[in-house]
Amino acid sequence: MRILVVNVNTTESMTESIGAQAAAAAAPGTEIVPLTPIFGADSVEGNYESYLAAIAVMETVRRYPERFDAVIQAGYGEHGREGLQELLDVPVVDITEAAASTAMFLGHTYSVVTTLDRAVPLIEDRLLVAGLRARCASVRASGLAVLELEQEPQRAVESIVEQARLAVVEDDAEVIVLGCGGMAGLDSAIRSRVGVPVVDGVASAVTIAESLVRLGLSTSKIRTYAPPRPKTFTNWPPH
Amino acid sequence: MRILVVNVNTTESMTESIGAQAAAAAAPGTEIVPLTPIFGADSVEGNYESYLAAIAVMETVRRYPERFDAVIQAGYGEHGREGLQELLDVPVVDITEAAASTAMFLGHTYSVVTTLDRAVPLIEDRLLVAGLRARCASVRASGLAVLELEQEPQRAVESIVEQARLAVVEDDAEVIVLGCGGMAGLDSAIRSRVGVPVVDGVASAVTIAESLVRLGLSTSKIRTYAPPRPKTFTNWPPH
Amino acid sequence: MRILVVNVNTTESMTESIGAQAAAAAAPGTEIVPLTPIFGADSVEGNYESYLAAIAVMETVRRYPERFDAVIQAGYGEHGREGLQELLDVPVVDITEAAASTAMFLGHTYSVVTTLDRAVPLIEDRLLVAGLRARCASVRASGLAVLELEQEPQRAVESIVEQARLAVVEDDAEVIVLGCGGMAGLDSAIRSRVGVPVVDGVASAVTIAESLVRLGLSTSKIRTYAPPRPKTFTNWPPH
Amino acid sequence: MRILVVNVNTTESMTESIGAQAAAAAAPGTEIVPLTPIFGADSVEGNYESYLAAIAVMETVRRYPERFDAVIQAGYGEHGREGLQELLDVPVVDITEAAASTAMFLGHTYSVVTTLDRAVPLIEDRLLVAGLRARCASVRASGLAVLELEQEPQRAVESIVEQARLAVVEDDAEVIVLGCGGMAGLDSAIRSRVGVPVVDGVASAVTIAESLVRLGLSTSKIRTYAPPRPKTFTNWPPH
């Protein structure tokens, strides 16, 4: 089966590391196709860029020329998953929800450690809308920007470990979720330092997408995610 | 003061009727500037179009060449308000929240009557995220598409009246909110038929925007809605 | 239009300062009529006094001899607004709800800074009942009694600033609500010190009341706030 | 021990029947003292009368000349219990909460059957504030006014039975709570007709008040219900 894993920002090196993380988690026979959005910001760290990414991810997937079996939106706490579900017949998995859903099988509560403080409310709201917030102990910010994660992996690990430990001690978290697509690959280093399960969104999204495909399940088309109605568009899509 | 009232779809006649509704509600001295998005769908009836409208509204406001004092996003249950709040220093009012907030001063509970059934979950989710859902008795669909509201105003009134009555009788609603920007102007007809207060989102958003401006209040820039960080954009904005 | 602004306690100087704050927020053409309750405590700082104020405010408004267009109950976190809504055909706005509702247009979360610690649970309960608590980050006490606010305005500012800063730093509040009618007029001093929007309940209630009147909206009379049924009263009203 | 059982309205015959119901539930050695408020409405069926009753009950209890061990406020869904808790050192039990709390020991969910439809939101709000609403399946109105309960007991039973059955069949209620002090004494007739436990608020409040006294427990005075601070009152109490 072929799974598209779509980065939300236009930084190619991040697409590559997300793709590598996805491939490492994939079952034999799963082809991972990492995609970079055809437009947008080099990093997504707020609502403007996130809304832009939402539509960029949709347009990027629409232009993908081959058949595929599932799509993963690889941005943590970003807008847009609902639109993809309308546009596509195949399963759509957002890493925010994949990680939270996976974490809930591993402990009584989980905390998310993300990048900048400004990302915290976006994540909280996405978890609320997804119905996955009841057992979220906290969302904490490491203070690192998205691109710093890549440039300074050792500092990233330290910052995430520090917040993960605080989540465990102060917030009673039993599982840590890595709250940024750009944290892909840091999970085992953090797990060994903090002593609790650490869930990576990209990896868990891959196994969930594979599972849905294997079970023959896809998005319900009966109401919220029915295909878009025919429309007349002005100045869209951009050339 | 000058208030931009931005339609979420590209149908000019709807922009006009929204503008007229806004102007009728405005205080002396308030200039209402109705805007049509520079790209997007002729009507917004689902997540794909709504996400596209979110970014279209932001780009439209960014290109508006004059000074302005507040912005109203005139789509009911649509995405995007958070992005506008990041981009702008002036107050941003979404008609979904304006109407709900106003309705809560008028009765113990309120119900929203919207267009198509597929819009219901979007509205519910937007109210949930806005923290305004606790006293929402129900969101009901009239079954009319957005553009039908304009083309068949009498049928629109009948359908909305029917659902409003059911909301009162079956869901214990005490106030009705008109859940579509395209319903602007239908409020008094419906009020006289149903016997409860009927809140129009555009009109209530105008008074809230005016009030915030007059009180010297605007969006907090300390965290969630801090200005976007500097980014490098690829293929954006479209030419 | 004429708006009655009713203090909840019998301290005339406080009625005056509330009236001045209301008048400063009012639009041209709005007449503000500040009223002192015809009976009750000199300051309201607990449930007994608050329940007494509830009925005192109602009786005071009932005896007001002229026509009026709206009523503002100018006590933060106090009982009684529902009774006024039953008795009157014109809109009733409680400053607790006005301020919370306004704050929600300005940031992702808000905190209330009030007077004594014992007022905190009353405010929390009123926000809960009003359906406005979902985005309340915290309610904090400055430790000052109601009458001290007036007597020691500088100390009041300092105490409120201290709690407002803690609300921002520890509770992730993005907007501060002044949780006492007696804090009227302190908003700009606090805003400049804390760096986030500061909402005054009296001022925001004035603009909301004006807006409801202008939109022709008033309390739904269909159920919760239907006029009182005819009753035989014993020993009431007091002479 | 002596327990004051305070009616919320001024109809003496209702005070008598409440007193009789209380006495029937009391343990040997418990003296029940039924009290009628010294002012107020002959029946309480809305917020105005309920707020008036709140303060009337407090003043009535304050003037009671003898020592007592506990107070029961015998109105269902009425305001005021918090004020009594401030004023008194002995336990205060509201029949709304007594009945809900008791019902939760008897089934997975309970429904309240009350008098007029307008009482429903008051009851829902009181249960919400009391933290006892999570397992409330519904609050239903029998359509009878408070004084009709007394005048037409057979019709009252029929109406309550009808709503109780609907609560069981449509709302999945497993226990019925009688939602009016005036329904005292109807419980066994209804129980035998509906086939589920029926909880009377007055009777359950008596056993709870007795239990608190016997266990040496009373209201916490540390914060919310600390004694009122010294105040200067104007025109209060009435002569």
Added chain:
Amino acid sequence: MRILVVNVNTTESMTESIGAQAAAAAAPGTEIVPLTPIFGADSVEGNYESYLAAIAVMETVRRYPERFDAVIQAGYGEHGREGLQELLDVPVVDITEAAASTAMFLGHTYSVVTTLDRAVPLIEDRLLVAGLRARCASVRASGLAVLELEQEPQRAVESIVEQARLAVVEDDAEVIVLGCGGMAGLDSAIRSRVGVPVVDGVASAVTIAESLVRLGLSTSKIRTYAPPRPKTFTNWPPH
């Protein structure tokens, strides 16, 4: 009347102290029968032992040869009460719920102080399911194991006092609930040290069970707690 008070662990000395606490709270004429489960762990401190206790308590009660009027399950935060309610026609009271329910009559919020940190989530979940968590300020662990409570009563008091004080100061608790059957008898020592009401689960459960019996109320048999359907059992009960 005869009330069975069933310990959840097999330590006889703890059964005795629970029995003594129950007897001290019982009304004249109430016979308390303390029971030790016929199988299980010497102390219950986690889910495995708690589930084992659930079924052990049920089997123990089933084998009790005499008539009885009510059953108290004397483990704090343990599984099993729902099963007892199915098996029996008489009232069943769990001390977790008895204490929480009682505490809610005494203050705006309550906190539970329990034994080990690992018991905290069990208690939180049981309160959630019971619909009694809305006014729970916190559940705190004293750090003492169940059997240490008995062996080192003075150290137990110190540890509980410390957490109770933190609950009052940091969590705004107004009432303390003793969250372990093994804390029976420590309430007055802690009350005098912390200055807020302290609720013991066993004592409050006795008064609630007595009250239900006196009021002629027992478990609704209509749905959740209907008697078990006839089954064929394999290898059960054990000989």
Added chain:
Amino acid sequence: MRILVVNVNTTESMTESIGAQAAAAAAPGTEIVPLTPIFGADSVEGNYESYLAAIAVMETVRRYPERFDAVIQAGYGEHGREGLQELLDVPVVDITEAAASTAMFLGHTYSVVTTLDRAVPLIEDRLLVAGLRARCASVRASGLAVLELEQEPQRAVESIVEQARLAVVEDDAEVIVLGCGGMAGLDSAIRSRVGVPVVDGVASAVTIAESLVRLGLSTSKIRTYAPPRPKTFTNWPPH
């Protein structure tokens, strides 16, 4: 990898059909080991039997002599998963949670269709505790007992289809979850009749268990699910 799939009742034919459903969903290389509890009821339809099954499943897994990689508890809405998580180092997946979690990736809301009405509250409570209830539209009973599902598969399909359709039409469900381990294998028949995705708990639990194993994730041992402390047991385990 080897996954134990444990039936909650002692009916061997049901263990077989659960095992077959699991094997059909398993990836190549996954060995499914269906287990029947070593004691308990032939069908589990209430709290007593469910609590008995909880401990029976634990004892059955403890006695399994070989190494294994994950455990699935194949009863819908049953007690006990938390105990297994304490006892084991490998992942534990309950089909209740597996199905709900999977359904949430497929639609805005889901409904569960189960067997008897008395199972409904158990399922609701388990979803509540698991933090997966926010998007559950309803839990509906087909009216068939567990063993009837096997004996009358065609009638079972009809009954489930009827309730599934009602869930879609009346409760706005977008996905149907089969709420009984004994419904394994009926999913495709129901899906084709109702037109929405139908999630089988056993199949989805298999893919989740496989995913956790492949990702190297297992239960957090830091708090709630730490291994049981050393205990002295009386009369347990049974011989």
